[in-house]
Amino acid sequence: MAHEDDSRQAVPNPRGRRADGDGGTRRRPLRERHVEETVEVAVPVRTAYNQWTQFKTFPRFSTVVRGVEQVRPTVTVWSIGYGPLRHRFPVEIVEQDPDAYLAWRGLEQNPSHQGEVEFMPTESGGTAITVRMLLEPRGGARLLTRSTGAARLTSRLVNAELVNFKQFIEGLGQEGGAWRGTIRNGRVQHDHPEPPRSRVAQWPVG
């Protein structure tokens, strides 16, 4: 039974939580998008998706990504930079469906950002990759990024990176690896009783 003082309880914060079950794809298009860019690549969806999951290879084609650490399937740490400037930030993958969709959010409070990428097959057998990103800087940076110019610059940057990816994967022809897992609400959903990475010591540690 609820306590009589429940009216004074804090309102629960289910940020990022989804009310639907653990079943199918849970796409969560960004309504208030800051940036949306699409590029078509001439490789099948599976190839494009698989290569995208190899985050550590992003510096090979990107002009701004300097390094990516994969802490675990749902957490990556990105270093981006231009010239001598560097910024490092952790990112949580909150949803991931093989060959279809990936949504992430930055774990930093400031600036905070979230994004998603969709992979759609094209009639020609290629893949349309759409990236949507929402940046939410705070303080002075917020004023700067409100301008149309800033939005245009971000769009151009995202588009350029997508084109870089296109050239990269089309040049390679096939993916260099794959992570085919599913992520829901920031948690890995496994379909094998014991995925290889879970094979570690299981005895109690004092």
Place this chain on the structure above:
Amino acid sequence: MQNPPGEEPETTLSVTPPKKWAAGVPAVVHALEYSLEQTSPRKTGVDLLTMNQVGGIDCPGCAWADPPPGRRHRNEYCENGAKHINDEATTRRITADFFREHSVADLAGRSDMWLNQQGRLTEPMIKRPGSEHYEPIRWNDALGVLAQELKALASPDEAVFYTSGRASNEAAFVLQLFARAFGTNNLPDCSNMCHESSGFALSETLGTGKGTVSLDDLHHADLIFLVGQNPGTNHPRQLSALEEAKRNGGRIVAVNPLPEAGLRRFKNPQKPRGVVGRGTQIADRFLHIKPGGDLALFQALNRLLLEAEDARPGTVLDHDFIDAHTTGFEEFARHARTLDWEDVHTATGLTREEIEKVRDEVLTSERVIVCWAMGITQHKHGVPTIREIVNFLMLRGNLGRAGTGACPVRGHSNVQGDRTMGIWEQMPDTFLDALQKEFGFDPPRPHGLDSVNSIKAMREGRVKVFLALAGNFVRAAPDSEVTEEALRSCRLTAHISTKLNRSHTVCGDTALILPTLGRTERDVQADGEQFVTVENSMSEVHTSQGRLEPASPLLLSEVAILCRLARRTLGGKPDIPWSTFEGDYGTIRDRISRVVPGFHDFNARVARPGGFQLPNPVNEGVFNNKVGKALFTRNERVVPRAPEGHLLLQTLRSHDQWNTVPYSNNDRYRGIHGSRHVVLVNPADLTELGLAQGDHVDLVSVWADGSERRAENFEVVSYPAAKGSAAAYYPETNVLVPLDSVADISNQPTSKGIVVRLEPTSDRARPVTA
């Protein structure tokens, strides 16, 4: 550099108000003062600047994780780590003359601090049967004596091989291999006495014995609980992670019987705001809980969360997670709803309103982490408490997501790695099968002895040889007098050590001191300079390599001592290349990679800067326990009670102390100076007991069988300990912990929640009248 003290320093107690913040400039000053007392400025510089750096020394002080390479501070250490590393790098030396001058009985009368301050051990020593003194012995002869005693045993199970958390992965792997090739699983370790309850509770509920969080998780959590731990003293680098969490907007709830300085405010000496500013407030909310009340607290929080879900269905609990990944929820929830608030208040000393405010913090937090240490594990109900913490985390899906999880904070630098390497008396068949396949012998299958059962076996004459790889067993173990009697009843005791401690003075008929290299020192073997590896509290495996010249040319590494002993004891059966292992530790790591799950390509992966992180199955969506799902548990209520006129005692470390080794008689954060023989008591309790600050009392513990144990002549200090509780220093008060007083399920000694009464020493002196 100062000479070692000739006699025990005479100091008297003075008490100042407890500090309200930790670290800051005083931490730097104290660290440097102690370091320069022990060694030269050059050595201090070499140690400190390579400490916790890639390719440098892993600080033996605690098991806290390092930031990733490239993100580490040039001074990536804390006050206590700096003291500890230079305590090892001391220029003071113990030679044969020292042992000629001091008999074993003389040494047994010295304090822990005095023994440690004498400096580094430099050559093997033996105390022969009937002798009062240690005398030098050559390595070959020393190992021959030990091997001969082992071979003469009627059964391999008459030997015990103890490991302390300083031992490297390589040394630990070699020790367990030797013990099992010899024929026993008697492999107790210091884990038995610190986080055994965590291992059992987490394995049962989540299928992993290790914590699930990384530094990045802490940095980005919305809410962090610090329960039964004192980061300012026992793992100060955690304060940097907490500071970052606070700067990212996270909030912290501290739960502890003492309002420790490190839980209140942190002045980071590496940041300008920590030097000249007010620093960072750590705890946003402090729950001044009674010792052992944590189980009731989390049961109360869980009930409140269930009730919040009732009020706003679908908004509080993470049904996705509960439905898909857990089992046992219904039974748990039924039990949780029957909680009695009066019991909660009695157990915790907290009001319902205080707990509801914490519930509100939880409800507004998407990402929650619970950290805990020995303030939880060392209670009789340590395992149920941790299981209830897991229930709490699972209710809102705070597992397996970024910024969430369970964080047992371990104390000794490689305590986690040693267990991963197989130092456990109950290793599963899968591990033993892998050993069998790799080395071609049949490892013994019956479970061996843990620390408590080893002491019992020694006392009963079932164990005759005790070998310790590092540590100070008699001071770490409970029931000091019983433990010492047990050690003395052995035919042979042997310690692989860097410095003198009380365990060397509690001898079997024959006793050996086998001096070894420290972490700070170069380790050169036949194949060249070696490094070792360790695993920190967050499952990161990395290298450690010392840079200083060894304290003596006669020192052998831990690996070398164990390999030579194995060769002498076992001969060629089974056929294990001990000499190859000694000459090239990489060959040991090759074997580890084929025996220990998760260590494939060990040599290649550990050579990367920063090493590698072992995956945690929980973060991969896998629960490797018996039911294959995260397990909600129903935990019986426990209301710790002390009879009238008694208090619940917790033992704890001072700030100027590392494990069993005090560096001084001061504990500046708590305002205690000049004495460790103090008992901290709430002023209201003092009034009720008719005592006052400055009174001298004996601490008398009362055990279920009616037996009493006494720690004599402690000075009373009025202190803001939780009402009904008292606190006194470890290891001086280990004498009060009965050997039979262990945690349910984990068999961990209960150094918290000991029922004691305070008897004025004047009463003891008074003649008994009819």
